Amino acid sequence: MSVPHTCLHCAVPPYMLHELARRGSDRQREWALRTLAADATIRQARAVNAKERGSSPREGADALAAVTSTTPKPNRIIRDGQSAWELTGLPRLRSEGEGPTGDPAVDEAYDGLGDTWTFWWEVFSRESIDDENMPLRGVVHFGEEFDNAFWDGRRMVFGDGDGELFLRFTRSLDVIGHELAHGVIEDEAGLEYWGQSGALNEHVADVAGSLVRQYKLGQDAAAADWLIGADLRGDEFDGDALRSMKAPGTAYDDAALGKDPQPRHWKDYVRTWDDNGGVHINSGIPNHAFYLLATNLGGTAWGRPGRIWFETLRHPRLRKTATMRQFAQLTHQVARRRYGASSAEAGAVLQAWEDVGVKWP
Ligand SMILES: [Zn+2]
Structure with a gap:
């Protein structure tokens, strides 16, 4: 078969x-x-x-x-x-x-x-x-x-x-x-489900999924577990969840399911034909950037970080084939316009992307 x-x-x-x-x-x-x-x-x-x-x-x-x-x-x-x-x-x-x-x-x-x-x-x-x-x-x-x-x-x-x-x-x-x-x-946004734009599609879905849960539980960024799928693990599942935004690559290590393949830094970007060009794999990089932003800013993640991400998703300049760098630049631009060029928010967005190796001149 x-x-x-x-x-x-x-x-x-x-x-x-x-x-x-x-x-x-x-x-x-x-x-x-x-x-x-x-x-x-x-x-x-x-x-x-x-x-x-x-x-x-x-x-x-x-x-x-x-x-x-x-x-x-x-x-x-x-x-x-x-x-x-x-x-x-x-x-x-x-x-x-x-x-x-x-x-x-x-x-x-x-x-x-x-x-x-x-x-x-x-x-x-x-x-x-x-x-x-x-x-x-x-x-x-x-x-x-x-x-x-x-x-x-x-x-x-x-x-x-x-x-x-x-x-x-x-x-x-x-x-x-x-x-x-x-x-x-x-x-x-219609982000194409392949390669970098596909990983961004998966990333935004993970952000939303985690925020829905955090909002329901009334958790701020520091209290959240930043895991995806923790509640559907059976007794035989060796690990914490399907994915971890806090620590991509560490969600599970299981004899039957293998090991979590997600990178958390651009230098470890996985080039593959599998999984639509690694859409569920490389989403670890922006996922970790969002986690860093939310925890560095403090407060609830659906507040300022969520607002910046949702505005970016709706931005007319976000292309269907956006790369991670283009998406990152746009989040920075949105943060600058919304909170001011020298605001803590704009600075934290830039820092979060830099920490996962997504940089621009
Ligand atoms: Zn998905």
Whole structure:
């Protein structure tokens, strides 16, 4: 059986699953191959959804909503994947405003989508992913022992995990925040999912995922763990999380999953054809810069640092093919304009990028 290519916007990066297919037990290899096979199918579906969304009026963009001034509310719909590999014709398990069902996957998905919606609204006055209050759809119990979660351009899909290495994917709020952020990034910047711009796409999604969790927990930058996916580790998983923004390259070191390959400095940038040119790998460099900025400035990371990053994401001069240096320069420019050329904020942005080896004349 050949191992298919990478999954776009999946929580577990392809290289972890490739390692599992290579080094794992027979059972683990089976989980990995099944997940990789499903991921390849998902990638195609996602491309179709993105196209459709671009050419037709957006769902949830109610014309009346624009002229009334009521406070917007999320619109969540959670469906049952019924352990199958299908995403259509699925029964509803919980809709907006309905109470808990008692099924933790359903209720965690509902709450996680709600927490993510609240973050975007309260922090950035953004109504859902597209700023037109697009409904937040979730599918739980997708596939069998599916070791992933993903955003397919239309909905967030969660596997139940294998129970040993990975638990159900609804457990991790930062992963939910990360996946939904891909929708925001697509909408605002369309950063191409390859090489440096792809690593920036992954980076902004990690920032958003971590901020959603920090905001929910009311943590400032110093108190946060800066981990992605800590809550979905099973007993067999040797490590802290999928990724660490605080210490990229140290998140895990596991007999079956291999070792965290993320660099934290530009000098260690990984040139590879795998993982769309290392999008989940080299995101470690800007991730660490953001962590340094947030902890050096102090306070809440969704405050000044988050504001600078979100403005950069929306900046008309941010190109789809931006390099890390171009992105970094733009964050500095935004910080200077917003807080002043000689402000602590602008200085801290420059210092953070310099500390990870991203410099400009
Ligand atoms: Zn991602």
